[in-house]
Amino acid sequence: GQRGEEEEHHSLETFTFYLSEPLSKERVEAFSDGVYAIVATLLILDICEDNVPDPREVKEKFQGSLLEALSEYGPNYLAYFGSFVTIGLLWFVHHSLFLYVTKATRLMGLLNILSLAFIGGLPLAYQLTSEFAEKSHNEIEAIQVSCVITFFASIFQFAIWTTALLNEEETLHAFARYGGKEHAFMFAKLALYPCVSLGAFFLTCLLSEFSTAIFHLMQIVIPFAFLALRIFVRISLTAIKSVMSLSRRKVVLLEEEEACLSPNETLS
Numbered sequence: 001g002q003r004g005e006e007e008e009h010h011s012l013e014t015f016t017f018y019l020s021e022p023l024s025k026e027r028v029e030a031f032s033d034g035v036y037a038i039v040a041t042l043l044i045l046d047i048c049e050d051n052v053p054d055p056r057e058v059k060e061k062f063q064g065s066l067l068e069a070l071s072e073y074g075p076n077y078l079a080y081f082g083s084f085v086t087i088g089l090l091w092f093v094h095h096s097l098f099l100y101v102t103k104a105t106r107l108m109g110l111l112n113i114l115s116l117a118f119i120g121g122l123p124l125a126y127q128l129t130s131e132f133a134e135k136s137h138n139e140i141e142a143i144q145v146s147c148v149i150t151f152f153a154s155i156f157q158f159a160i161w162t163t164a165l166l167n168e169e170e171t172l173h174a175f176a177r178y179g180g181k182e183h184a185f186m187f188a189k190l191a192l193y194p195c196v197s198l199g200a201f202f203l204t205c206l207l208s209e210f211s212t213a214i215f216h217l218m219q220i221v222i223p224f225a226f227l228a229l230r231i232f233v234r235i236s237l238t239a240i241k242s243v244m245s246l247s248r249r250k251v252v253l254l255e256e257e258e259a260c261l262s263p264n265e266t267l268s
Helices: 002-019 025-049 055-061 066-071 074-100 106-119 122-131 136-166 183-206 212-260 263-267
Strands: none
Touching: 025 074, 025 106, 025 122, 066 074, 074 106, 074 122, 074 136, 074 183, 074 212, 106 136, 122 136, 122 212, 136 183, 136 212, 183 212
16 A cells, blocks of 8 residues: 555656656757747848849839839838847847746747747738738738737747746746846836737727838837837836835834933823
């Protein structure tokens, strides 16, 4: 009977260890970097394939002006830059996230694969928004599809961070754990893209004049939002620390005044 209990206990330990078995952080990062590189390459190949004006067309239709000919492909170039900025910033967020991670788990690896699956759909989003840039109904639907792809690509990154926080003593550096100096900024950074993509999606439902040009300009402006966000978080943390230090000083001064008073004055 004792041997059976020991075997059962050993099997439960093995099962639990299997569920929380760590993955190689380096291989997760290498695989992710490969996917991001391939997606960026596909985007570059897409913009270079059919968006170069023909020399005869430039000479006959635009009187030899290359800049006027290129302006016809303006929506395609804007869509390219917006999509490339999105890929680059999602890679930057992914890099920042795993910079704070000391050990990856199987669940984090699964969430990372789901995020990469939607990252791979960003060239599709580029093709949709560049193809239907001048057709009103299809244009709105193309923007909505792009917002959905960006939302799920970023929300799974947010889920990786949440999973790491649940086992922060094993998975995160000490300075990035809950309450650490980088925790608030990392939380806000990971929440930025889901909020922006949801906001753009609801704008397409409310504003009929919302266009692909506005959508891609929003994508290009987001890097500046990253900088503004970091400054805002820094200022907020500094303000909170100063308020807390002032309140502590007041408490210390009151305690010192009470200590200096005589017993009769304290009772009065």
